[in-house]
Amino acid sequence: MIEIQGLTKRFGKTVAVDQLSFQVTPGRVTGFLGPNGSGKSTAMRCMLALDRPDAGAALFDGRPYQTIKRPLFEIGALLDAGYVHPGRTARNHLRTIASSNGIGLKRISEVLELVGLTEVAKRRVGGFSLGMRQRLGLASVLLGDPHTVILDEPANGLDPEGIRWMRDVLVHLASQGKTVLVSSHLLSEMALMANDLVLIGRGRLVETSSVETFVAKHARQWVRVQSPNVDSLRQPLIEFGAAITVVDDTTVEIVGVGAATIGELAARHGVVLHELAPQQGSLEDAFLEVTANSQEYRTHSPFAPPQVS
Amino acid sequence: MDLLRSEWIKLRTIRVTYVLTIIAGVFPLLIVVLVAALADNVIDITGSDLVSMVTQSMVLSALLLGVVSTLSITNEYGNGTIRVSFAATPNRRKVLVAKGVVALAFSMAITTIVMLVAFATGSTILNNRDAILSFDSHTNSAMVGLVLLSGMLCLLGYGVGLIIRNSAASVTLLVLWPLLLENLARIVLAVAKVKDPTVWLPYQSALRMVSTPEFSSDESSGLAAGIPLAIVVIVLVAVGIMINERRDA
Structure with missing residues (x-):
């Protein structure tokens, strides 16, 4: 269970996350949605104590992240697949992470097998495609077989097969009773994968509900x-x-x-x-409807909508 | 121990560590071998001369190992892997101390090994050329001083990297500090007619640690000469760790 309580983060005069509160329940995939610049990634960094929040707290089963001694066994997080040293091999990248929590080489081989990177385990990460890096990132998340998983845009760069694989993995994790929080811009994917939604705009909570309720309420x-x-x-x-x-x-x-x-x-x-x-209408339609006033950067369609009589 | 192991894996799994360490090892060895093999009048070369040759040529090696230390932290910020490290171990102080300890141990160990190898190689060549080498406590002190200087330059680089977080800027500052900034400061202090300006120049002062008496015009050579640099290094690393505990990763 993840509980976010009044989380607030400012960068100078900009309030990136503003009094954000919500809960993520076990056994369900919770989609974390919001337009670009809405504060999703900042909120996730605050949850993991990487950014220092100005107010509020993020609790994992009642405890702040920084009090957990070996977090890999409890919380697996992938914030950016690009957080790798390009000169390291995939296996060594995982070794640097695993060894800090006392996880052995056997488990590294297991997760590499799980994400399909065994054959390239000895290749430098600098030569990996974004999709391969996403798989490597997911491998690092699974190292400690955590009960909570937090992923920021995990489907970025994946091909259709990879996206489907990622979806199946996350749904499988939730079916095992794990808590899964995942942000994504791929709303069609989110519609297939997520059970619940947390929608934020301009750093504030806009709505939290099940996907069905959200679409029924907001989609045309x-x-x-x-x-x-x-x-x-x-x-x-x-x-x-x-x-x-x-x-x-x-x-x-x-x-x-x-x-x-x-x-x-x-x-x-x-x-x-x-x-x-x-x-x-789709989840995308509902999302655009609800976030119409929360878009940081808006574009205008060059095509006029159909005439309504 | 897990953190130390993790940091050790990080240090030894990137290419730049090997490249800089090889340069740091080969350069003084080459100097010693060439001088010992080609020098005229080897009969005049003393044990103190050999030690001085080894220690003086290895100051550059110590600086290169300092660069390794700097890159060990700035690369983490540059590639974003520091976030992975802090997510895996939320106690940032432990991570940063472990990283510093590993860099320090690596730097001092490499310096000791290269120094002993260079010394043994030089001794062997000179002995074969009928030189008579004798050693005293001053030569031992210079060798210990070199290992300590290497440790301090390692931590100097680490501290600068912790504060600046940028590889290019940190390495530039680490290299310019001893080679340029302190020499400029020396000129300024000389113009101001400050008595014994070296006292105010931590690196210049620490260099006395690696000097044998024949090569030092200063009476105050010895390990105590490294105290100003040690203080600077401790302050820099402490401030660096404190800043990184508070700042966003």
């Missing part, structure tokens, strides 16, 4: 209707308070009225339906 819901005579449905739907987006001559997207009501209206007006499909 609409009904896709396809009919050769779709225009006949327009007026009755507008009278019901629906907003209609025209997709093409035979297809519209309707917001504000449920599929059942649309079906009944179509039957009442003798309109043949070829498609009547309730739709829901």
Whole structure:
């Protein structure tokens, strides 16, 4: 169990993390989301006592990180796969970490096997791709078989097979009852992997909930209707308070009225339906909706949205 | 012990350690071999001459081992691995002390080995050329002084690296301190007519530790001459550790 209590970190006049409080429960993958510059990485560094917070605390099973004598056996963390000396071999990189906590060579071989780097264990890390470094980073996380895992953007640089592998590993760890906190910009991945979400913006907690609840609450819901005579449905739907987006001559997207009501209206007006499909926005849609005002750096789409009648 | 082992693995698994250590070892050996083999009138060469040749040529080696020590900490900050180290051992003081102890032991051990090898090689060559070498307590003191100077330069480099955290800047300062800054300070002190300016120049003063009486114009040579540099080094390392305990990693 991770408990973050009023965590605050300032850099000069900038408040990077502002009174952040949330909990991460065992047995679930918790996604740590936020726009660029929202304070995710800073918060993670504060949790691990790498950055000194100005206020608040991060507790692991009730204890601050700095009081844990051999943390690798309790908490495995990967903040940046680039934190390696390029001249060291993969095996030696792991040896420097493992030996500090009294972990032996046998376990190093095991984790190298686990992440698929056995064959390149004697190669210098400087020649590794980002994906290989991510695997090496995960190997260092698993060295002590910890009950808590913290990962910052672990899927960066991984190919599709690697991303799937990473997802399977994290889901497997959570299924073993471990506490897993993972930040990622790959929201589609997060939707597949995470059970819970902690969303922050401008250093503050925006929302914490399960993924399903979050998407249901914030993602747009609409009904896709396809009919050769779709225009006949327009007026009755507008009278019901629906907003209609025209997709093409035979297809519209309707917001504000449920599929059942649309079906009944179509039957009442003798309109043949070829498609009547309730739709829901993705985690990405929900994320963008909620963080619209929390984006540090915003871009504007060069494409205009579809016309809403 | 786990931390010492970890730091030892870190030190010996990067190439720069080997490159600088080989240079630090080969350079004085080469000097000693060339001088012992090619010198005229070997009959005039004394044990004190040989020791002085070894110790003086090894001052540069000690400085190179200081650079190894500096890089042992600045490389960690440069590559971000210090965060991995502190995450694995949250007690930063323990990590930094272990790193300093390993660098110190490495530097002093290499200096001792190279010095003894250089001395034995020089002695063998000179003995074969019929030189008669005799040694006294002053020559022993100079040899011990060299090992101590090497330890102090190692910790000087470590302390500078701890405070500056940047490899290029730290190595530059470590090299310029003895070679340039103290010489400039000596000129300033001389212009100001300060009596015995070496007292205020820690490195210049510590150099007296490696001088044998024939090569020292100063009466105050001896291990005590290293005290000012030892104080500077202790303060630098202590301040460096204190700063790194408080700063963000």
